Amino acid sequence: MNHDIVEEDLLRRPMTRDTAADLITTPVAKPPVKRRQARSDRPARIAIVHDWLVTYAGAERVLEQIVACFPDADIFSLVDFLDVDDRAFLRGKPVTTSFIQKLPLARTKYRAYLPLMPLAIEQLDVSAYDVVISSSHAVAKGVLTGPDQVHISYVHSPIRYAWDLQHQYLQQSKLTRGPKSAFARLILHYMRNWDIRTSNSVDAFVANSGFISRRIRKVYQREAEVIFPPVDVDAFSLCEAKEDFYLTASRMVPYKKIDLIVEAFANMPQRKLVVIGDGPDMQKVREKVREKAASNVQVIGYQPFEVLRDHMRRAKAFVFAAEEDFGISVVEAQACGTPVIAYGKGGALETVRDEYDPHPTGLFFSEQSVESIIAAVESFADDPARFRPADCRANAERFSIGHFRERFFGFVRETVPALQRTSLPSNDVPVGSAVHDQTSSALRVLAIDQSGVMGGAELSLLEIVKALKARVQVVLFDDGPFRAALRREGVAVDVLDPGATRDIRKQGGTPPLMKAVKGVASLVRETVERARHSDVIYANTQRAMVIGALAGRFARRPVVWHLRDIVSREHFGSRQLAIIKWCAKLGLAHVIANSAASARAFAELTNFGDRRIDVVFNGIPAAPFDALRDVPQSVLRARLNLPQDAFLVGSFSRLAQWKGQHVLLEAMVLNPGMHAVLVGAPLFGENAYEAQLHAFVASHGLNDRVHFLGFQDDVAACMCAVDAVAHTSITPEPFGRVIVEGMLARRPVAGARAGGVTEIIDDNVNGLMCTPGDAHALADTLAELRANPALCERLVAQGYQTAVRKFGTQAYVEGVERILTSVAGAKARLTS
Structure with a gap:
């Protein structure tokens, strides 16, 4: 086999990194999804429910791809005031709307009907459908469904202005005091209660980022699958040649903090900034430029897509100061090969690889302040060459339209038994992976x-x-x-x-x-x-x-x-x-x-x-090993009940004769100061070999120096707990995955010189090799690793680079x- x-x-x-401190913890189980038996007489009927259709923005881009995944679905929305030019993404489908559609001034003042929206969404009749998919940043998830229907909700965010952004919303609306303020707070209190109650009718949540997933857990006490929203990365092309200017682009509203970026660059006259966008804060931004006499800051207002894309391609870096749920512009910039200087909160933490990553695509500043932005820009300017355009582009492709469709369709198919035999529609599906x-x-x-x-x-x-x-x-x-x-x-x-x-x-x-x-x-x-x-x-x-x-x-x-x-x-x-x-x-x-x-x-x-x-x-992915980089080895050893002060040599494979664990035990006899850690167990009728190993340990008095850990859920933690990794196969190994993992764990590796191992280890450069089955040679090699920290440090550095460069998952x-x-x-x- x-x-x-x-x-x-x-x-x-x-x-x-969030779970590394807890080590080998059991993840919180998702609540069981209600499942109904698939009907054999007809295909499943699907309804898609959206909050409101008034423009083509971020939420509508997600809706467009959900419709592409399920082209036969019917669409429901509170209101539909899309212009003819903006309707193409609906593929000509009619939209069933609520009574708000016909209320006075609804086209321009639909938000004023917020108190009526819970009632309105509950009046949309989706009872004839087997599956309901809601695309929700306000009330869409509150649509009424029955016990035999599966409701999946893609959440852009729980109602922001009713939860953690309530006070900011009241301030911006000048509703901080007086009767209107009291009424607004009462309405928001009602919205929060309704929002929690209706969350119970959702069978499965999908969040557009880990940031929103944490909001869902905080507000609804529910787990959510994270599927990043689609970004049309194919609309942006890689540009290697960068010019001497920085770019920021967004709608000019207070939380985008464009004024802070402008003020920061006003204090760096040697750095040129181009600002693209329009909105309520435009006048504030222009006044800031005049006040600071910032001739190095150019505000060019709203620009067509072609102009925005051209600036993104040529910019030295894209500056982003908002705390966004996701942040599409950040991904678009990287799709152009342009690195990002971003505020280190919200979705940017998931879309930008910081300077500590092997392939960084940007860096973060810790505060929404002028000083913090300046420090980040100066740090970037010290060595911009470390952010390679090709790495930025590769990172952006993780968020492509093709990846979104595949992940979202796969999640829905897994959740709904009636869809188990269906396939993602292949017509016009762009692919964001290796082959396009x-x-x-x-x-x-x-x-x-x-x-x-x-x-x-x-x-x-x-x-x-x-x-x-x-x-x-x-x-x-x-x-x-x-x-x-x-x-x-x-x-x-x-x-x-x-x-x-x-x-x-x-x-x-x-x-x-x-x-x-x-x-x-x-x-x-x-x-x-x-x-x-x-x-x-x-x-x-x-x-x-x-x-x-x-x-x-x-x-x-x-x-x-x-x-x-x-x-x-x-x-x-x-x-x-x-x-x-x-x-x-x-x-x-x-x-x-x-x-x-x-x-x-x-x-x-x-x-x-x-x-x-x-x-x-x-x-072999590096992430599980990189997540443990800052976890003390003492913590890992305590968790695994391993001795704190011993030199531990790890073996990681099932217990089998040809894997050669007995060679390591023989080497332990020759090196009395070492301990062996065996991770793995017999699988295929090899229990007799395990018994032989235990008998050898007992007969040679090694009970205190050999640690049988059996199967372990987190091999990365086990590898990081030892001092060296030994590969002891006595017959040629086809590949030698454990060697690459040892390199990713930043541990010196000793491998048997045969088979695929020789294609991984460059002897005395990124690891050491010894003769297969030779316990004396292995003992000498391990003794050299223990006695020579400088050698170990060199092998570890070269080994990690080899593992990431040659054996990464993308290639x-x-x-x-x-x-x-x-x-x-x-x-x-x-x-x-």
């Missing part, structure tokens, strides 16, 4: 994996399906934590009964022939049924490859095998090798190998053409997606 080969068959949950052509946008992938365990192969597949989202369906041949992880990402997943094939082993162990044949036939039949709705079958493990090759022949779909094994007699029995050769000849269109070592062994076994084999290194996902798209396209051309 392919996931037998990789190192970390361990359950994982990445940590964020029409073939990629329509690509439909059936990914198959034999395991429900979160092994290394499964972790790697998870990165792929997170990127493909609504374009991929996953089939597993066993249930387990992997299924739960896929569902959390909104990915469609089916679990098939593997029957007797569950007992097939790489080294040749098989169940009775007829039982095995029956199990294979059942899996092939079920896979063929699902493959007919896909363009390509993507097999992630060895047993899945066999089923995929057979299913591909019947369904007439190309099969791509992601090879994560060295297919040799050291790892496979003769029967399994013969089956691999047969499948290669019968039904494999392409092979993706996780290392050159894996590719060579496969080519030698099968004579598979080089043009049909590509090497794509596994992509991995792009490589796999490119190959799947190419194979599917070639098949389509042959059959057309």
Whole structure:
């Protein structure tokens, strides 16, 4: 089995900076979503409810993409006063409105009817629909739904002026005292009560940022999935050549703090600022320029999109001082390759990578003050070259229209059983990932994996399906934590009964022939049924490859095998090798190998053409490790009940003979001052090996120096708790994921010199290598690491750079997606 080969068959949950201090905590469970059985006689009917339609702004951009995800849905809104020129995003759909539409002066004074809005939204009749999707920044989430309807609410924000911004709203409206103020406060109090009550009728919340997710938790005591709003990054092109001016652009309203930016630049006459925008504060801004005689500040007012885009592309940096829920302009600037200097609160913290990130796209200032802005601009000007335009563009593409559609559609599909078999409409869907052509946008992938365990192969597949989202369906041949992880990402997943094939082993162990044949036939039949709705079958493990090759022949779909094994007699029995050769000849269109070592062994076994084999290194995210950067090692050790003052050497893989944990224990005998930490457990009938390890520990008096931690949810925390990471496989490793993770954890790594390990470690540069199975060599290597802090520091620095540069997730996902798209396209051309 392919996931037998990789190192970390361990359950994982990445940590964020917010949760790092709590270490291995259990996340708050989302409330159960009400689910009704899918009807078989007709497709699910969907209603989309929006607050009000009066202009095409940020909330309407989200609505546009929700409509694109569900083009057959009907639209409801309190009022609809869109001009003809602004209606195109509704795709010609009629809008059902409330009684406010016909009230006096509603076109211009609709906000004055706020006290009536709760009543009005409750009068919209959506009872005929199976699914209700509300797009809400005011009252849309309060639409009435029944117990058999699923209500999903995309929240731009809980009603701002009724909650934490009430006092600011009253001040700006000059309602701080008097009878009008008392009435306004009474209305807002009523709105808050109504807002909380109606939150209980929402089955699932989606927030447009982590910032709004925290607001939802604070106000409604509910968890929310974060799906960033769509930004049309394709409307902006990368510009590497920057000119000597800074830019700020927004509607000029008080909370945007444009006056602060202008005053800050007035105190930096050597820095030029261009201001684009219009609004109530325009006069205030112009007066500030005149008052300060700021000839270096140019206020050019409202400008057409083409002018704004041109300035964004050429600007040295984009300055942003507002506390926004998200901040689309910040992403648009980065889409142009322009770094951002932003106030470090709100959505900017999620859309800008600060100077401490390996690929920074901007920096933050801590206060909305002139002094803080000046300090940030000067810091930026000291070394603007550290913010690369290409990094800014790559960061912006995370918020593309294609990514939004895939994530939102996937979330709705996962929440609503009646939509489980539906696919994201592929017509005119832009893709914000690696491949932007029409073939990629329509690509439909059936990914198959034999395991429900979160092994290394499964972790790697998870990165792929997170990127493909609504374009991929996953089939597993066993249930387990992997299924739960896929569902959390909104990915469609089916679990098939593997029957007797569950007992097939790489080294040749098989169940009775007829039982095995029956199990294979059942899996092939079920896979063929699902493959007919896909363009390509993507097999992630060895047993899945066999089923995929057979299913591909019947369904007439190309099969791509992601090879994560060295297919040799050291790892496979003769029967399994013969089956691999047969499948290669019968039904494999392409092979993706996780290392050159894996590719060579496969080519030698099968004579598979080089043009049909590509090497794509596994992509491993750095975020879980970076989140622990500031957590003291003593805290991690205390949490794991590890000794505080010992030199700890960590081993991270399932307990198996060929993984060589016994070699590490033998090295411990030779190094009395060290402790070994073994993270992992036996998985596939290897309990006898675990017993051997425990017996060795007991017979050599190592009980106090060897720590068996078993499976751990957070491997990053375990790695950061040790002093060094040892990779001890006694037969060639296909890749060596644990080595890259050790590098990301900023720990010196000692690896066995064989297989894919030699493609990761440059000996004595980013790690150390020793002879596989040689306990004396390993003991000497570990002793050198313990005695030479300067060596460790050098290896750690180079190792981290290698891991981020060579084994990042972006290159991995792009490589796999490119190959799947190419194979599917070639098949389509042959059959057309």
